[in-house]
Amino acid sequence: MTSTANDYQPSEVELARRAFRLERKRKSTWIAIASTLGFAVIVGFGLVSTPGWSRVTESFFNVEIGIEAFPRIIEGLWLNIRVLFFTSISVVIVGMLFALLRTLRNPVFFPLRLFAHGYVDFFRGLPLIITLYLVGFGIPGLRLEWLGRIPVEVLGTVALTLTYSAYVSEVFRAGIESIHPSQRLAARSLGLSYGKSMRLVVLPQAIRRVAPPLMNDFVALQKDVGLISVLGAIDAVRGAQIEVAKYANFTPYILSGILFVLLAIPTVRFTDRISRKLAQREQTGSAL
Numbered sequence: 405m406t407s408t409a410n411d412y413q414p415s416e417v418e419l420a421r422r423a424f425r426l427e428r429k430r431k432s433t434w435i436a437i438a439s440t441l442g443f444a445v446i447v448g449f450g451l452v453s454t455p456g457w458s459r460v461t462e463s464f465f466n467v468e469i470g471i472e473a474f475p476r477i478i479e480g481l482w483l484n485i486r487v488l489f490f491t492s493i494s495v496v497i498v499g500m501l502f503a504l505l506r507t508l509r510n511p512v513f514f515p516l517r518l519f520a521h522g523y524v525d526f527f528r529g530l531p532l533i534i535t536l537y538l539v540g541f542g543i544p545g546l547r548l549e550w551l552g553r554i555p556v557e558v559l560g561t562v563a564l565t566l567t568y569s570a571y572v573s574e575v576f577r578a579g580i581e582s583i584h585p586s587q588r589l590a591a592r593s594l595g596l597s598y599g600k601s602m603r604l605v606v607l608p609q610a611i612r613r614v615a616p617p618l619m620n621d622f623v624a625l626q627k628d629v630g631l632i633s634v635l636g637a638i639d640a641v642r643g644a645q646i647e648v649a650k651y652a653n654f655t656p657y658i659l660s661g662i663l664f665v666l667l668a669i670p671t672v673r674f675t676d677r678i679s680r681k682l683a684q685r686e687q688t689g690s691a692l
Contacts, residue, residue, distance in 0.1 A: 480638055480640040487561050491568070502570075527570035536631060536634055540560065540635035568625055619671065
């Protein structure tokens with residue numbers, strides 16, 4: 405008669421091992437809490453004891469001014485979120501397009517590969533703020549009547565897309581080229597065309613492999629959407645700047661920074677979770 409998994413009873417040695425691990429985990433947790441609290445107390449005491457702490461508190465952490473400035477800043481943050489949403493979609497599409505162009509091997513596609521290579525090199529090397537100036541002031545300067553008046557947030561989205569699609573295309577290209585050629589050859593031997601083998605076999609594996617660096621680029625994009633303020637958009641950063649000039653106090657900048665951090669934390673935690681899961685799958689040898 406075979407025993408089932410429910411019949412399993414750990415031995416005394418195993419129970420002692422589990423108890424030891426649990427006790428060690430509890431001890432480590434209490435040590436970590438105590439050391440964190442001690443470090444916080446030391447840093448806090450050091451800051452409070454500085455001669456100018458009261459003035460810094462009034463200039464950067466004024467609760468009343470923060471409450472007054474909050475509506476304008478949160479309204480500007482909503483603009484940043486809209487720009488982030490549309491930019492993220494366009495960056496993925498454009499980045500994937502240029503990654504596919506750079507992986508084409510047929511000599512007839514050499515002009516396209518050359519163009520994609522030049523695009524990536526140019527916008528990876530050009531500072532984002534210069535791209536914003538070129539797009540934000542250059543396109544309206546062309547005075548193309550058929551375009552009409554382009555909203556500032558649209559120009560900012562275009563500039564962010566140009567820069568970040570260059571970064572993302574390299575991430576996608578690295579993922580595509582990391583797939584062993586036998587995968588592509590096996591797909592072709594089954595009768596799949598180049599497009600179908602890329603779409604059904606190569607890309608699903610490549611995207612899973614590059615998910616963590618893609619999420620890191622997304623986190624960086626969340627911060628850089630605040631740079632559209634240089635074009636005159638009333639986003640969270642420009643709204644904070646207006647409130648700083650109004651109250652002669654830096655608290656709105658602190659409030660704006662906190663809101664950006666709160667916006668980025670879920671993405672950062674999601675990125676860490678994806679990285680851990682992929683690492684565990686690699687270690688266990690399970691399918692991605």
